[in-house]
Amino acid sequence: KFSIAMLLLGLCILSSAAKAQVLYGSLTGKVTDQSGAALPNATVEAVNTGTGVTQTATTDAAGDYRFNALQPGTYKVSISASGFATKVFERMDVGANVVRRVDTQLEVATQKQTLTVTSEAPLLQTDKADVHGNLTRREVNDLPSAGSQGRNFQSLLQLIPGAGLTSETNSLAGNPERAMNTNVNGQSNQSVNTRIDGTQDAYPWLPANVAYVPPSDAIEEVNVVTxxxxxxxxMAGGAAVNVQIKSGTNQFHGSADWFHTDQNFAALNYFSRPGTTINRNNQNQFGGTFGGPIKKDKLFFFGDYERTTQRGKAGPDTRTLPTAQMATGDFRNLPGNPIIYDPATGDSHGAGKQQVSCNGVQNVICPNRIDPASAALIQLLQPSIANEVAPNNLGLNNFFGSGTALFNRDNADIKINYVPTQKSMVFARYSFSRILVFDPPLLGDAGGDATNGGQLGNAPGLIQSVGLGATDTFTPNLLFDWNFGYTRQRLGATFDLGTPKGLDLLKIPGTNGAGNPNNNFLYNGLPAFQVQSAAANVNFGNPNTGNPYLFRDNQFVSGANLSWTHGR
Known part of the structure; x- marks a missing residue:
């Protein structure tokens, strides 16, 4: 999937307004004297308190100033003019895709004088028409944001006005990031478009989900336009979600965290019977962040790593399997002593059928009459047969199977920011998520159903995301910004793909891609066997019709904006 969105030229005839770029924030305002008259040629300086990067602007004839591309963060803003006291705003928070307005009035000074403003009430948004909400890094880090596999910032989207409750969908193998979706303003959950540092974060096969979910500790802010x-x-009908990964600053900073939960922290349902226990479910999520300067005021780095693990009891599931005697062809001890008929006798209507026998012993099948494929499958079942329990009075439910479900996920991000001049910025980011999900088959080597309810066996995955961006302020009125994104999603469920067991072991002609030498790998494994009766059903082999699967999806996105702000 390849998409290019390019806006070559934007002519914005606005009254002293600044246009915020999606990846950056804007700061604008009007400077006047005590009489309310405009102050042209006043100097406005914005200093990023984290990186020390300084940008300077001059008010125009109407007293207006603008910074069109500020890296999200906290700024110290100083406004000065000849003959007037300098006014300093110590902490001005600027977010991505947001226009922050700071209007001020300077007082006449008979000597050098500075007025410091430590807090400023936010003004009503008048410089952009969009409706948006922001999740700050503090909110993302401090508010409860738990998903089924650890923290997930998407659970906080329901705090945005117009958003509904968030939920997870699909199996662990199909959605290993445990992406959440929501409906915004009554629109479909597939109409929420998410970008990470400008990179499209889409999941083509499951469009309600995203491909990559960054760790909460890596997020600077989330801007949600509704x-x-x-x-x-x-590409957004419900909401445009813009996620900003953190950047390094002039100081070295780091963090470490560990989150743990298990079945002992879970509560039983109120209506559970006495003695009910909760299956083992051990989850851990741990990691850390580190960032700082490579070259002070110029070049910065930030990196993070997070590992999520889960080990839990899968099952138990109940099935009816052949007994050890039945596995050898001996059906003499079945409850009720039913007659086993020889399928090689009688006509199509059953007339003339005879009871099966071996050397005169009835209800016994001779070994030489057992199909080799069935005999091989029975051998794969032997470990399960050896663990059978006493059946019920109908001879059913003689097997209880369980296993240990496994989930491993490693997420990491690295981001580099470079500020070559006051008027230009460049960044590069690489993110990846490596996943392994294992859902144990109920019958071991003989396959069967997945005991954890997902995709059978191993489901590995690797998701990679790249973001590049640059911006240059040619003049206070002319801004150019560009970004490029690439996402590669490789997921699969590869149960029993090691050898072509259907052809080599079971000797069943036509299985495992015979005659398809270029696709043998994806045709490997056991075929599905479904044994159904009025009393009991059991599956062998690989009964999941979606397995095996393996897909690789590449997404490219590039965008460029040339914005010109002119006139009133």
Whole structure:
């Protein structure tokens, strides 16, 4: 899937307004004297308190100033003019895809004087038409954001006005990031478009989900636009979600965390019977972050790593299997002593059929009459047969199977920011998620159903995301920004693909891709066997019709904006 969104030229005839780019924030305002008259040629300086990067602007004839591309963060803003006291705003938070307005009035000073403003009430948004909400890094880190496999910032999207409850869908193998989806403003959950540092974060096969979910500790902020999107935020009917990964600063900073939960922290249902226990479910999520300067005020790095693991009891499931005697062809001890008929006798209507026998012993099948494929499958079943329990009075439910379900996921991000001049910025980011899900087959080597209810056996995956971006302020009124994104999603469920067992072991002609030498790998494994009766059903082999599968999806996105702000 390849998409290119390019806006070559935007002519914005606005009254002293600044246009916020999706990846960056904007700061604008009007400077006046005590009489309310505009102050042209006043100097406005914005210093990023984290990186030390400084940008300077000058007010125009109307007293307006603008910074069109500020890296999200906290800024110290100083406004000065000849003959007036300098005013300093110590902490001005600027978010991505947000226009922050700071209007001020300077007082006449008879000597050098500085007025410091430590807090400023936010003004009503008047410089953009969109409707949006922001999740700050503190909210993402501190608010409860638990999913089924650890923390997930998407669970906080329900705090945005217009958003519904968030939920997880699909199996662990199909959605290993445990991406959540929600309906916004009554729209479909497939109409929420998510980008990470400008990179499209889509899951083509399951469009309600995203391909990659960054660790909560890696997120600087989440900007959610729910109405009146800019053109560059297309492909969104319900909401445009813009995720910013953290950047390094002039100081070295790091963090470490560990989250643990298990069955002992879980509560039983109120109506559970006395003595009910909860299956083992041991989950851990741990990791850390580290960032700082490579070259002070110029070059910065940030990295994070997070590992999520789960070990839990899968099952138990109840099945009816052949007994050890039945596995040899001996059916003499079946409850009720039913007659086993020889399928090689009688006509199509059953007339003339005879009871099976071996050397005169009835209800016994001679070994030479047992199909080799069935005999081989019975051998795969022997470990399960050896663990059979006493059946019920109908001879059913003689096997209880369980196993240990496994989930491993490693997430990491690395981001580099470079500020060559006051007017330009460049960044590069690489993220990956490596996954292994194992859902144990009920019958071991003989396959059967997945005891944890997902995709049978191993389900490995690797998701990679790359983001590149640059911005250059040619003049206070002319801004160019560009970004490129690439996402590669490789997921699969590969149960029993090691050898072509259907052909080599069971000797069943036509299985395992015979005559398809270029596709043998995906045709390997056991075929499915389904034994059904009025009393009991049991599956052998690989009964999941979706297995095996393996797909690799590549997504590219590139966007460029040239914005010109002119006139009133």
């Amino acid at each position: 109405n009146s999107f800019d053109a560059e935020q297309g």
